[in-house]
Amino acid sequence: MEDVDVLVIGSGFGGLGAGVELKRRGHSSFVILEQADRVGGVWRENTYPGCACDVRVHLYSFSFFPNPDWSHSYARQPEILTYLERVARTFGLLPHLRFGHRVVETKWNETSARWDVSCENGARFSARFVIAGLGGLSRPALPDLPGLPTFKGPVFHSARWDHSVEVSKARVGVIGTGASAIQFVPHLVERSPKVSLFQRTPPWIMPRHDTPIGPGLRALMKAVPLVQLLFRWALYWLHELRVPAFVKATWLMKVARLAALKHLENQVADPSLRAKLTPDYTLGCKRVLVSDDFYPAVAKPNCEVVTTPIDTIVESGVRTRDGQVHPCDVLVFGTGFQVTDIVGQLSVIGRNGASLADVWSQGAKAWYGLAIHGFPNFFLLTGPNTGLGHSSMVFMIESQLAFVMKTIDIVLNTGARWWQVRDDAEASFHAAVQRRLQQTVWLSGCRSWYLDERGQNVTLWPGFTFTFRAGLSRFDKRLHHLEGVS
Ligand code: NAP
Numbered sequence: 031m032e033d034v035d036v037l038v039i040g041s042g043f044g045g046l047g048a049g050v051e052l053k054r055r056g057h058s059s060f061v062i063l064e065q066a067d068r069v070g071g072v073w074r075e076n077t078y079p080g081c082a083c084d085v086r087v088h089l090y091s092f093s094f095f096p097n098p099d100w101s102h103s104y105a106r107q108p109e110i111l112t113y114l115e116r117v118a119r120t121f122g123l124l125p126h127l128r129f130g131h132r133v134v135e136t137k138w139n140e141t142s143a144r145w146d147v148s149c150e151n152g153a154r155f156s157a158r159f160v161i162a163g164l165g166g167l168s169r170p171a172l173p174d175l176p177g178l179p180t181f182k183g184p185v186f187h188s189a190r191w192d193h194s195v196e197v198s199k200a201r202v203g204v205i206g207t208g209a210s211a212i213q214f215v216p217h218l219v220e221r222s223p224k225v226s227l228f229q230r231t232p233p234w235i236m237p238r239h240d241t242p243i244g245p246g247l248r249a250l251m252k253a254v255p256l257v258q259l260l261f262r263w264a265l266y267w268l269h270e271l272r273v274p275a276f277v278k279a280t281w282l283m284k285v286a287r288l289a290a291l292k293h294l295e296n297q298v299a300d301p302s303l304r305a306k307l308t309p310d311y312t313l314g315c316k317r318v319l320v321s322d323d324f325y326p327a328v329a330k331p332n333c334e335v336v337t338t339p340i341d342t343i344v345e346s347g348v349r350t351r352d353g354q355v356h357p358c359d360v361l362v363f364g365t366g367f368q369v370t371d372i373v374g375q376l377s378v379i380g381r382n383g384a385s386l387a388d389v390w391s392q393g394a395k396a397w398y399g400l401a402i403h404g405f406p407n408f409f410l411l412t413g414p415n416t417g418l419g420h421s422s423m424v425f426m427i428e429s430q431l432a433f434v435m436k437t438i439d440i441v442l443n444t445g446a447r448w449w450q451v452r453d454d455a456e457a458s459f460h461a462a463v464q465r466r467l468q469q470t471v472w473l474s475g476c477r478s479w480y481l482d483e484r485g486q487n488v489t490l491w492p493g494f495t496f497t498f499r500a501g502l503s504r505f506d507k508r509l510h511h512l513e514g515v516s
Contacts, residue, residue, distance in 0.1 A: 045163035198221050
């Protein structure tokens with residue numbers, strides 16, 4: 031059993047950000063446990079062709095580590111992964127990283143007031159604080175389609191892309207038309223003789239306007255860091271302007287709807303294909319996607335958009351409910367992630383032996399998606415209701431980390447045994463968030479991964495990101511309990 035002050039789980043944006051902040055505050059007794067063999071989180075796992083961020087990268091990156099060298103405004107996955115590796119190296123995190131350490135259980139020990147943490151490989155740790163940077167998009171969702179085991183060709187999920195599969199001679203069936211699929215479908219259509227795209231619900235798609243960042247602008251950003259700072263600042267506020275459309279004046283969405291329909295009209299000439307690709311729900315209810323190459327790709331003659339629901343998978347392809355078999359040699363699932371099951375297989379046991387899975391059996395909730403009553407000195411990064419439909423998650427992570435660091439310092443400096451959020455503070459926070467969500471576009475009647483099986487939105491933050499940050503900007507003693515401190 032190894033003793034540390036702080037144990038961080040995961041090395042994506044959350045875990046690495048936590049490591050950097052711990053270092054900057056002079057903490058040296060911490061480890062970052064990572065199940066894989068390199069850092070990166072989703073940016074390590076998702077290697078599908080076309081994978082890129084769908085928020086402009088000058089905002090979707092750490093404020094404390096600007097990169098003047100981004101090649102595109104929507105950076106590609108390899109570049110973001112390299113950036114995260116640079117973060118780990120630059121901030122001296124490598125000695126703290128333990129690869130091949132998949133945490134299976136973290137259990138509060140009342141006697142020692144520490145967390146006992148066990149890994150699949152047998153390693154065990156005792157930590158005063160746990161920061162869980164598990165990420166919401168780490169566990170692929172693979173639908174249990176009838177007949178799938180009978181399919182004779184390769185089958186894989188977009189987050190587990192099988193690069194050994196040669197698509198240039200294969201007919202490819204793609205299931206799903208979400209954020210990932212619209213990025214890899216153009217690549218498949220360019221290479222494969224036939225792509226059958228099985229669409230359950232058409233997404234709303236806005237123009238992406240991705241631009242390469244020329245050497246001149248890069249040199250300027252490098253020479254005058256203020257330029258990049260101002261650019262980031264401008265991007266931040268431009269994104270915040272979108273919030274009212276999502277949370278209040280959903281009529282604003284009607285304007286965006288016209289822009290999206292125009293985008294479809296400009297890119298798809300065939301009216302029957304356009305009809306298939308036109309959503310029938312309010313724009314914004316599901317994640318709004320950005321793409322300049324998806325519509326042109328699906329309009330190509332070697333791509334077929336199939337809207338008849340899937341009946342079963344057969345040996346040679348996909349049979350739809352009209353009895354037609356669509357021949358496929360390869361099946362690719364772009365079917366998303368298990369987002370609402372936040373801690374997944376990780377067993378988190380808090381005070382009095384309570385398991386987080388049980389505490390959340392009626393729906394996940396946490397104060398600012400971060401603190402859960404009954405789970406002392408435990409911080410969950412990007413937990414319930416912290417997701418965004420309009421801006422960068424890195425902003426949310428940095429907001430949470432500022433509070434985490436403050437709280438750790440308070441516990442250490444006051445001599446408290448432990449800290450936890452008060453029950454009533456957590457409950458009233460949750461009620462307020464759920465109340466605000468009622469008027470939002472996300473509850474306007476579509477099925478989306480934002481909602482759990484009870485139809486409750488446990489995923490998104492219903493407001494401006496600066497209000498989220500403001501709520502975490504100070505440690506209000508009325509909301510928190512410090513054990514052993516009067
Ligand atoms: P997703 O947005 O959840 O899309 C899943 C797709 O699969 C949807 O079209 C869904 O249809 C379909 N689907 C699911 N189960 C199905 C079934 N049983 N039969 C037929 N179709 C089924 O997943 P994703 O595209 O992987 O993206 C997930 C999230 O990852 C995104 O929303 C985004 O937050 C993130 N992402 C981010 C980036 C980035 O650049 N930052 C890039 C890619 C992904 P329905 O709509 O009918 O449910």
